[in-house]
Amino acid sequence: MFKVRPTLADQIRLPGGKKVGEAVAAADAALDDQRASAVEGLHLGVERLEALCRERSEGGFASIYPLAANLAGTAGFFETGPFYRAVYSLCELTEKLGAAGRRDWSSVDVHVRSLRLILTTGFDDGPEAKAMLDGLSSLVRRVEAAP
Secondary structure, X not given: OOOOOOHHHHHHOOOOOOOXXXXXXXXXXXXXXXXXXXXXXXXXXXXHHHHHHHHOOHHHHHHHHHHXXXXXXXXXXXXXXXXXXXXXXXXXXXXXXXXXXXXXXXXXXXXXXXXXXHHHOOOOOOHHHHHHHHHHHHHHHHHHHOO
């Protein structure tokens, strides 16, 4: 029998390299460099959602979930607090509406307006944001409870 020793185990023991804390700090710095671009993408995504809400077309409704999911992916990667929770709520809402074969543009519009407000306030996570998120959750629960 031969005991196989992975080369990674040998490499970890070599002197030099970065300590875990240094690697995490470097990763955080790299993310900070991308944050402005990501926030710009969030603004563009919300603008597209606003346009879909104005159009209120059947095909536009089908576009909401993929767009919201894309925004959630970006928002979840960066610390956006209430924005992530609001866009996730929009994903839940459109998923439940789609499963029920319903279109509720008013509830979608409330979510999109909330996203715009959160962007405008710089992702403030204060009591106002909590109240707004509670309201969005109640819209999703209302859809769940509807026949």
